[in-house]
Amino acid sequence: MFGLETDIFLLLSFCLLAACAFEFINGFHDTANAVATVIYTNSLKPTQAVVWSGLINFVGVVTGGVGVGMSIVNLLPVELLIDQNVYHSIAMVLALLFSAIIWNFGTWYFGIPASSSHTLIGAILGVGLGYALLPDNKMGIAAVNWDKAKEIFSALFLSPMVGFAMAVFLMFALRRLLSKSIRKQVFDEPNKDEAPPFWIRAILITTCTLVSFFHGRNDGQKGIGLVMLILIGILPTYFAINKTIDFKTLKPELETISKQIALIDTLHASTAEKEKIAKVNSSIAFLNDVADSSKVDKTNALDIRKALLTISSNTKKLVEDDEIVLSDNSKLILKNIATKEEKGIRKFTDHAPMWVILMISLSLGLGTMIGWKRIVVTVGEKIGKSHLTYAQGASAELVAATTIGLASWFKLPVSTTHALSSGIAGTMVASKGIKNLQAGTIKNILLAWVLTLPVAIILSASLFVFFRWLL
Secondary structure (H helix, E strand, C coil), X not given: CCCCCHHHHHHHHHHHHHHHHHHHHHHHHXXXXXXXXXXXXXXXXXXHHHHHHHHHHHHHHHHCXXXXXHHHHCCCCHHHHCCCCHHHHXXXXXXXXXXXXXXXXXXXXXXXXXXXXXXXXXXXXXXHXXXXXXXXXXXXXXXXXHHHHXXXXXXXXXXXXXXXXXXXXXXXXXXXXXXXXXXXXXHCCCCCCCCCCHHHHHHHHHHXXXXXXXXXXXXXXXXHHHHHHHHHHHCHHHHCCCCCCCHHHHHHHHHHHHHHHHCCCHXXXXXXXXXXXXXXXXXXXXXXXXXXXCCCCCCCHHHHHHHHHHHHHHHHHHHHCCCXXXXXXXXXXXXXXXXXXXXXXXXXXXXXXXXXXXXXXXXXXHHHCCCCHHHHHHHHHHCECCXXXXXXXXXXXHXXXXXXXXXXXXXXXXXXXXXXXXXXXXXXXXXXXXXXECHHHHHHHHHHHHHHHHHHHHHHHHHHHHHHHHC
């Protein structure tokens, strides 16, 4: 396969299986959040709920694109992703896979709704920091794409707070807007083992479906990004760029970028800004030569990827630099062609084969159907002291679906676990005040929220250095 040596082929196969295992665990770890409310309000039987959620997760992944996945891939420096030594790439992949799986499985085992997103992102950052510690690395802490990390951290940090606030607001709004008879139906605790009225059941199943769908579109893309990290790292000549697109179509976009960059007033530009402009121009010249000769092959795929990402990253910095004198229209053109994920020149780097998307979809969908109970019990019984009402279940899931949907729109990874858990906590507080929260569970969730990133980073960095030494 791909002309690989036997040992590398076996390591590649192992890494792909491990990526599927991570997404499988993600399925019964994170997606359990989506089904907790419909199970605890008796809207669906457990088997019905997890099978339905698994199917909708599958649909979400298949239709979700690769934007969120590529935002994860781009956390790592280009130099690390195009390392010519395949064993170094395998060390990177093994480190992030092992650290992510260990923490994810451990928190699932103890029934703690921890974030798979935090885990995976922490593992990837750990690899970048481990790379920075290597003696032959001359980049220092620049081995991590800190601009992209800042974007992702903001999304991960803000999403649970937004979820909590939105849930409290929604609960108060429902109390004010609904008539007395309907309010009594949706705010009173449901009778045990009794299904809700049809219209309430329809709403709860709809919100469960939305959470599952957007979970697939967001978390599923993280799995796709993980597999693409593996493939780009171990088989860069085949997967570094999207070879299904005619490379000659790149030329008009390169010409447009070159024209807009030429409009920058370099007389007042700093030395650092001039260096960025020079990098963009030299990369454009290289890619124009490749497009003219039509020599897009195994030998230069890595160089092409590096040139495309160099143009994208440096153009982004120039466009966002307040000191750069450039019209708003030129900045908009450059953003659309050079910096947008999956668009313009980035369509050649931001891609995933359909077999990767289907593999992750199946792993996530199957994982949803197995092992869900531990997290469901925590979410349904242990966050609040009172039984989950219909209003609380619908509000929490609507908030989670909205949060995850918006994050997917902006190509940012967020935590389904934290979005829904914070939503449920918000509904509990809105009902009977903060005393309605179970302190022990909230403490465990907060502890997992705080510890996941540093633990994953330290574990991944340590494993990366170890595997680099071993391999």
